[in-house]
Amino acid sequence: MSSPNIASRVRATVDLSLQGRQVGSLVVTHSDNRQPLGHYPVPVIVMAGGKGPTVLLIGGVHGDEFEGPAALMHMAQSLSLDEINGRIIILPALNLPAISASSRVSPLDGVNMNRAFPGDANGGPTAMLAHYIEEVLLPQCNAAIDLHAGGKASVFVPSALATRVSDQSLYEKNMGLARAFGAPVIWQLGGYNDNRSVNAAAARKGIPMIAAELGGGGGCTPQDRDLAEQGVRRCLAFLGITGGMIETHPPPRVVSVASADDNLYAPARGIFDRRFKAGDEAVAGQPAGWMHFIEEPERPSVALTFPGSGLVLAHGNRGMVERGELLALIAGDVDTDDGGGA
Numbered sequence: 001m002s003s004p005n006i007a008s009r010v011r012a013t014v015d016l017s018l019q020g021r022q023v024g025s026l027v028v029t030h031s032d033n034r035q036p037l038g039h040y041p042v043p044v045i046v047m048a049g050g051k052g053p054t055v056l057l058i059g060g061v062h063g064d065e066f067e068g069p070a071a072l073m074h075m076a077q078s079l080s081l082d083e084i085n086g087r088i089i090i091l092p093a094l095n096l097p098a099i100s101a102s103s104r105v106s107p108l109d110g111v112n113m114n115r116a117f118p119g120d121a122n123g124g125p126t127a128m129l130a131h132y133i134e135e136v137l138l139p140q141c142n143a144a145i146d147l148h149a150g151g152k153a154s155v156f157v158p159s160a161l162a163t164r165v166s167d168q169s170l171y172e173k174n175m176g177l178a179r180a181f182g183a184p185v186i187w188q189l190g191g192y193n194d195n196r197s198v199n200a201a202a203a204r205k206g207i208p209m210i211a212a213e214l215g216g217g218g219g220c221t222p223q224d225r226d227l228a229e230q231g232v233r234r235c236l237a238f239l240g241i242t243g244g245m246i247e248t249h250p251p252p253r254v255v256s257v258a259s260a261d262d263n264l265y266a267p268a269r270g271i272f273d274r275r276f277k278a279g280d281e282a283v284a285g286q287p288a289g290w291m292h293f294i295e296e297p298e299r300p301s302v303a304l305t306f307p308g309s310g311l312v313l314a315h316g317n318r319g320m321v322e323r324g325e326l327l328a329l330i331a332g333d334v335d336t337d338d339g340g341g342a
């Protein structure tokens, strides 16, 4: 039996066509033991004034990354409607059940929201939401920003992520947003990107978009939360939605992850005695730390070295690690040809 071909099962309690400030929910109807006949609300804040562009601001795609959600909640309450020429759609906790549970993936269906696109109108709760974002919201937007952090598992160099799409015009718009965000690093997503992410959804719809990775650790670090809000505000000015000067900041370092072979992965289960941090320069063959086999004390510890050279974009943040776990994400410098300078 085929499913009915419906547009979306997600319903917004706000009217996106109205001017002014509205606070409401995206209503996800999903029947389970906790909500047999109810729904799961996803918070949405809309601020609209004038005829300027529309931007979609997303936080909480992963439920153990709190810097973006905190920044968006603070900004939504401190930004005045008088300042806005356009429309700002804020989803501060797209995966609210995951945020509520401090869990990377949704506790409702175990799905990673950033691997759920293009989604499915007739799928589970995460797939229904992803489908709504890609097919209903993104096509109404002129730009989108998706705020991430390392969560419990990792810590990132603060970076803006721009997809290196084949459409040169869209690529330049992505890079323009990334430069406006003002993080010290721009991470270009190419072959390493996953076509089930928000970035990939925006690329499919031709919408300029950046993500950001802002520190990590699973808490809410003040400087990373501040960079999230300042970066979003710089992008709002860049897009012409808010006024004011776009402040200049040091030119970012532009990198990409050329090969997973450059990354350091745990060769076995044990304690990873890390001797580096995100932001360091990795040199192939140089020491990265030791593996201590705490469950087998008679087994000698093993020295680990970096497989490749480059910027340590992220370090794993766990003490006890499993075989195959990412310990260091290594990125190399790339030449940019978007006309934006070094």
Ligand SMILES: [Zn+2]
Binding pocket: 061, 062, 065, 148, 149
């Ligand atoms: Zn994330």
